[in-house]
Structure formats: C-alpha cells, structure tokens
Amino acid sequence: RIDGDRLWRTLMDLAKIGATPKGGLCRLALTDLDREGRDLFVRWCEEAGCTVTVDEVGNIFARRPGRNPDRPAVCMGSHLDTQPTGGRFDGIYGVLAGLEVIRSFNDQGIETDAPIDLIVWTNEEGARFSPPMLGSGVAMGVFTLDHVLDIRDTDGVRLGDELARIGYKGEVPVTGHAMGAYFEAHIEQGPVLEAEDVEIGVVTGAQGQRWYEATVTGRESHAGPTPMRLRRDALAGAAVMMETVEAIALEVGGDACSTIGRVQVHPDSRNVIPGRVWFTIDLRNPDPDALARMDALLRERLAAIADKRGLTLELTDFWAFPTTPFAPELVGHVRRSVERRGLSHRDIVSGAGHDAVYVARKVPTAMIFIPCENGLSHNEAENIKPEHAASGCAVLADAVLAAAG
C-alpha cells in the first residue's frame, strides 16, 4: 500500500522549483534551480532515514538498508532535470514514486533482504548538456567521466564546473556501484496508453535512436542584387533537407520518427543570403533494420540535395543507441503486479530514451509507464492523473519487493 495523496503533494512541492507561468518547469541540469530541487530531494530522503551519497558525476544515491548488506541493491530512479519548456512529471515522477515506495515501506515497517537505492541521474534530458542520459551513461561505462565533465552548454560552460559550483561533485567512484536490479517508473510521454484507456504500460524495451548534426555551407551574399540562379543559399538547401528528414519517417512508416529540434543560421542577418546553416536530426525506430534504412536514406538524400545546389554538407553522427530490450524477469515482476492488482495494462516499447536504457547494459532493468494527458511531454502543459501516479507507484513497490525479497 502506498499513499497516493502524499505522492501527489510531494510532486506538487517539487514542481514549485523552476515553475513557469504556463504551468510547466524550466529546471535545466546543474543550474541553481537544479541544485534547489536536489537539495529538497536529499532532505526528504534523509528524513525518510536514508543515507545519501553522491558520485563523481553528481548522481545521487539514497539508500534504505536491507537485512543483507552484502546483496547488491535493488534500485529505483530517474532524473530531476527538465527541458527548457518542460513539464512537472518527466523524470521527476519516477524519482518521487521511488521516494513514496520508501516512505510507505517505512510506514508499514516493511524490511527487505537487499538494500534499496533510490537514484537521481544527472542530466538525463540532454537539453542543457547534450547528449542525454549522461549520468547513467558514465555510471554504466558508456562515456568516460573526463569526457562528460568536459561537455559544454551553448554558452560554453563546462558540465564539470557547474557540478562543482552547485555542490554536487561527489567523491564516490561513478562506476562499480553494486546494482542487482533497476526499476524506473515514468510517464509514457506519448498517446498510446491514454488512447486505449489503459492504466499501466509494461515496458518491454526502448526503441533505437540516431542523432546527427548537419552543417550546410553555401556562399553568403546580398539578398538584393544576387540573382536567384547565382545563389548558393545554405538555408534554402537546408529547408529542403529538413522537409526530406520529415519525409523519410513518413515513407519508412510504422513507428518511424524524425525530428529537427535546433537550427542555427549564419550570419543571421535579414538581408544576407545565409552562408551556413547548422541543424540537429533525431531519427528513431523500434525496428533496427528500419532505423538502418532511415540512416541510409538520410545520408543519400541530403548529399544529393547539397550536390544539386552547389552546397557542402557535413553530416556527423552525434549520438546513438540501438533498440534495447529490458530484462524478462524484471518485466515479469511488473506484469505480475498489474495482474494481481487488476490494473488495465498493455506491453509497450518506450519511444524515449531513459536512464534505464543505459542501466540495462549492465544491470537487469525494467520500466513502468503511466498515461499522460494528450500524450504530451516536453511541453509545459504536460499532465497526469493522481490515480495513475498512485497506481504506477504501487506497481513499482510490488516489483521492488519481488526483487528485493
């Protein structure tokens, strides 16, 4: 049994830090607001009797001891950072659902055999520091610590410096933390559960992603006296490329997705034909072959557009992970819980990347999804129902108990 009201109050309390006028959150990783959120979370964990440690990349571990200190911890977690115009639940729900599991175990005097760790991973969104999932990535050996500490935001500020500045550059070695299992509860961030009126998504894995950066170079010249036929307009070419990126997902069909999230135009003057355009590309597909086909189409078609227009294209791989299945045994714990509780449910593949994707490389992992309003996330209007929050939290508690003994 968990306390849904307490969970909701806790969510609303944390949503005050970095609240935006439109009802969302702007609490970018390693800002003062992120520190405030982390500090409040740490206080809550200590009040719940946990021992809190911080590792070298700022990941926070709150431990509730088990009977058997030698067993690797059964872990829950997610992230507290948000998009620039993010919602109140993306990541935060998973962390605070974990806190509610610990609080309710305390209330009910439940002891577990394995210790329980509640984890906050650093910079999951990839908004301020890119790519995403950096804290879990370093912990799982995907990135080196030095590489990640040296990543800079768009203002050139180093991740490592910000970590130290906000007081979350911990001492605990970032790799080698003994994790026996990892459960992450999260909002779906898509429309499937809501459309089918289903309370819980049993997440069987996450779709693959490929991220790129494209730089198109043409020739700057004057917007007036330069005839159309003599132009090498980097933006006119980039616009066609952007349309093509969209068309590739539509053409490949199924669950294929493509997104361009950032664009920079140089020199960015109204009466100068742009000489250079930089933009990001995000391709996703649960089917690895289809994702490879999207990648091939992207390279071929963008190069052809550049060629035809006398432009230069530099297309670089920025980040990628393959379609990632979760651990059947842990997914089974989740499934048994929803069945026993009589919650409506369906299997689902995560459309987003989560820290669980990197953790799954080293540790048996599963995720629990709850519906979100209009399938909307990465939007200030992101919203969930308190009863869904409570159901997901109860399933998390069951799954952790099943794994921790």
Next chain:
Amino acid sequence: RIDGDRLWRTLMDLAKIGATPKGGLCRLALTDLDREGRDLFVRWCEEAGCTVTVDEVGNIFARRPGRNPDRPAVCMGSHLDTQPTGGRFDGIYGVLAGLEVIRSFNDQGIETDAPIDLIVWTNEEGARFSPPMLGSGVAMGVFTLDHVLDIRDTDGVRLGDELARIGYKGEVPVTGHAMGAYFEAHIEQGPVLEAEDVEIGVVTGAQGQRWYEATVTGRESHAGPTPMRLRRDALAGAAVMMETVEAIALEVGGDACSTIGRVQVHPDSRNVIPGRVWFTIDLRNPDPDALARMDALLRERLAAIADKRGLTLELTDFWAFPTTPFAPELVGHVRRSVERRGLSHRDIVSGAGHDAVYVARKVPTAMIFIPCENGLSHNEAENIKPEHAASGCAVLADAVLAAAG
C-alpha cells in the same frame, strides 16, 4: 582629376577598424568599432578643412563651403556600418570617394558655388538595428526620431542609448537639412557590371522591397513517443514555407528575388518538436506589379501550408519601399561624365536599398555603381579593383561639380 592611390590608401586605412580574419569587416552600427571608424573619418574631414556637425540620429555632415552660402548643399554620402560578416567597400566606398572628391578639389583649388556636404548616414545595413536606412529615413521624415531611437538590437540594447554611449548623439535637428542634390557612389553588390565588363553603372533607380516576419506556432512535444501523424511541428511546416518562399521568386521569374536571412526555433532543444519558429522574409522586384504578385502568393501559400498542418501563421509586414526612380537631371550629370571620360557604362537598377532611396523622396538624387569581384557583397570576400574605385570617384567629382556650379 582625383588621386586614385590616395583613395585606395584611405579605404585600406579604414578597413583596419573591425577587420575580420577572412579579410572582411565586422563594424556593426553604433558599436565601439563604429565609433572608431567615425572618429577617424571626422579627423580626415577636419584635416581637409571641413566643418563637421552631427544630427540627433548620429548622421555626420562634413561641409566644404561654397561661394554662395545660401544655396542648399550639393551632397555626397553613404554609410560606414557593416554587416556582421561584411566587406570593406559596401557603403564605405561611397563615403571615402566623397572624401577624395573634397581632397582633390582642395588640391586643385576648385571652388564651387553651392556648399558641398559629405554625409555619413547612421545604421544603413539594418543588421544590428532593423530595418535598414534608419539615419536617412529619419532625416527624410520616413520614420520619427523617437521611433528610431527606441529600436533595439537582438540583445535588447536601444539605438538611442548606443548613440549617446559612443558620443554621436548630436544636437543638429535631424530634419530640415537643406540639400539641393544627393549623389551616392557604391559598389554594385551584384554580378551585372563585371559580367559585361563595364566600368560604371549609371543607376536609374532602385527596385522595390517588402520585408516580413513570420511566426509559425505548432505544439511542442517529445521527439520520441509522439507519432508523426499527431505532430504539429512548427519547424517542419516552416521548412516547407521557406522552400515556398524560394519557389515564388523562381516562379515569378525575371529579376524577382526572395531571401530568408534569420531563423529562430523555440524551444531549441534537440529532442523537442519545435513549438514555434520565427523567420524573416525579404522579397524584391523592380516591377511593382510583379512585387505585388509575389506578396499575394506569399500570403496565400504560407497560409495554406499552415492550414494543412494545423499550424498558426502570423505574417507581419516589417518594412517596405516601392521601386524608386532617381532624378533624371542628376542621372544625366552621371551619364554625361562617363560619356565625356570614355568609360564603358550601362544603365542599371539597384538591387539593394541605399540611403539614396530615402533621400530621393525629398531631394533630387542619383547613384554611381562600380563593379565588385564575382558580384559578391555582404560577404567578407567582397572586393573591388582600385582602377574602378578611381573611375567611380572621378564620375562622382564631375557630377558634383555639374550640380554645384
């Protein structure tokens, strides 16, 4: 007779202020570098015996007295500000050709009946403060002084504050300066003269322009779990609009031009489907009917794209001027000079806006074009031949003498 070597040395001296590694200039209006350039120009004018005054919007007037102080001045001028990645000659050539005219008149003891004014207009480029041609615009009553002083750059800095800061907020009333004629020498900024191996362009007028700002609003959502068919992607829609803007100029044909120079994407995060995109549009045509057709096509087609994609489009008129003919009498002075000197020449319509366009609303006006390398301008590689610089300056001297008596 003018001194082509001295003119070139003067151009090269001024090109040191704000020089870029690629051989161009970045001397944005009302920056410290603009001040440095203005200060050097003022010193040169005073050394040439001129009296220098500055008006309320920072336009600089260097006067060489005439025999008859009651006659309105015969004026020459252009601008000293540049694009962010601009060249060494756009605007600057016209100002320093004017200085060379005064210096050579001094050398030869030439007296004129009317006084001669050499004018530097504030913020012609429209790069830092938009729209272009602000100094001449206020002087000719196109904009009010208060409106222009209140225009802000992208960092929110007020034009009026920058004017005061660099010491060029003058006392002379900005309107009512007695101008009897205005000649502006300029590089063509396009490929026509070079392609036809012609030394001088006799400018009969300037083509019309219409500038717009477009804001496309969709719905922010997550780049992963949001299926393509449920997206309202402001950038995917904006990309099709940008392609359409290019297509309109190609379709209308002739001398039609269209350019998108600036784009801003919100929230500008790699894994967020953009909720809002802002971009600028610049349409040009020497034929007023064709420009009106381009305007109608733009409104119709952009609205249709927005409609089809469930996006909102706000298309606002930012700035415009109609096709502007210059004064036949003054154009005649230019034509007679090139004929008498045996310079190859052709009539040409300016593709760019110039301060001359606004001056022409109140004062008889003409322009003299010289070729530029590869027709390139608004580019750090902008270049001209010293002999063309000298020829254009000699024609300017002739035209001024003809008008000033």
